[in-house]
Amino acid sequence: MITTVKPKLTFEEFLELSPNCSHYELVDGELVERSITRNHIDIADFLDRCFYDEVKRSDLSYVIKQSVLLRTLSQDGTEQGRMPDVSVIDRDDWRANRSDYAALRSPIQLAVEVVSTNWDDDYIDKLDEYQRMGIHEYWIVDYLALGGREYLGKPKLPTIFVYVLDDKGEYQRSMFRGNDAIASSTFPELQLTAEQILKA
Secondary structure (H helix, E strand, O other): OOOOOOOOOOHHHHHHHHHHOOOEEEEOOEEEEOOOOHHHHHHHHHHHHHHHHHHHHHOOOEEEEOOOOEEEEOOOOOEEEEOOOEEEEEHHHHHOOOOOOOOEOOOOOEEEEEOOOOHHHHHHHHHHHHHHHOOOEEEEEEOOOOOOHHHHOOOOOOEEEEEEEOOOOOEEEEEEOOOOEOOOOOOOOOOOEHHHHHOO
């Protein structure tokens, strides 16, 4: 029996495929499908609208996008293609090359991941990659409490984690549940509770 090993995709090869692979990420050289439920989409849409309203209300220099491809690096330096559920991007960075199809290679302001069954990607791999990339703020919205007990405690409850880079370039974590008001350094005047997001 002959076993053939499928060659791993480079990041550039993934970019060539990405217009036809909008529901995939590149992870360790392989295409990984992003499986999302309607509830997942509803939460992402809700946050997209809330962020857009806050940008407009406070006249902030950001654009809000869903399904924007980011080039990140794993611990061993492997190029990954990540696609946050919601991205908050500096307007000047976004408009610097508007005809470009390629992934963003510079850090964005805020990335949101709504947790799916592959929860460890959001809590471990993406957390590490987004910190390494220098993404200022990272939200994990675990609306089904899928993460491990080491993150959610016992009993496991739906939770939103907000990570913000400190002056050493390391994430500091805050946890929000129920009627807790979300504290965001990107949107300091945001009036939003964990419950409003989790029930979107």
